[in-house]
Amino acid sequence: MSAMAGFATALTFVWLGMVLAISFLEAPLKFRAPGVTLPIGLGIGRLVFRALNGVEVVLAIAIVVALLLGDSPGWAITAICIADLALLTQLVAVRPQLTKRSDAVLAAGPNAVPASRSRAHYGYVALELVKVLSLIVAGIVLLAG
Template sequence: MEIRLSNALPALYFIWTGLILGVSFIATPLKFLAPHLTLPVALEVGQVTLHFFNYIEWGLIVLAILFSFAGRFSVWKWGMLVSIFLALSLQTFWLFPELDVRTELVMAGQPRNPDNLHGIFIIIEFFKAVMVFIGGCTIRERKSVKG
């Protein structure tokens, strides 16, 4: 059986989906349920975790772009990749800086203005997870079999 580089893209998308679910929707919220972990410490751990994961996601999007050149994909499928890129960009360049300011205020015991930034982050993260999963499902090419 010959495995082509273009077949690596669906695998990358499925691994990425698992990482998003594990980091953003399991580990990150669960730390706030730990009874002996203070809010400032939980926020600091979350901040470090999500920023590190953001670096990993930039590496994954670069790999996805490179793998996408190995196969024939429709405009729709490239559009999906662009939408994932835009979601990641919004998080990195808009939401993370804004949420960092809020986190620093809470960790310093300062009052903060109520806003919907965390909700927006969650919506974008959910959108990104769905798009990455759909990418893994739809960008599947037939493997060629050599007899």
């Protein structure tokens, strides 16, 4: 494995770990913590996901550069491109809708409870699953070299 492929592999698994830890562990658990109200949970979520998405953009760019500079398998490049496209879709199409929805929930007051999750939320989760699967494939292909 070349140095660039090794670098891309490491970054791929770091990205995967971050998405799994934050999206599928931290996000659902924060609302179960004692004293965490919906407004507090939404505020925490906004900060955490803004930070996560920022780091994801840096990782996505770094991985693509490493893959392009190294001798990387085509399947790895394809899988990373799928993960990058899922991230871009989240940032451009889904996050603005989630922000609008959370603004409305927060404006309704601390005792207001939304009737259900928005479709945008389900879309975000679906795109997270796409990213996870793509990153797993990319990591495995890169390791197999």
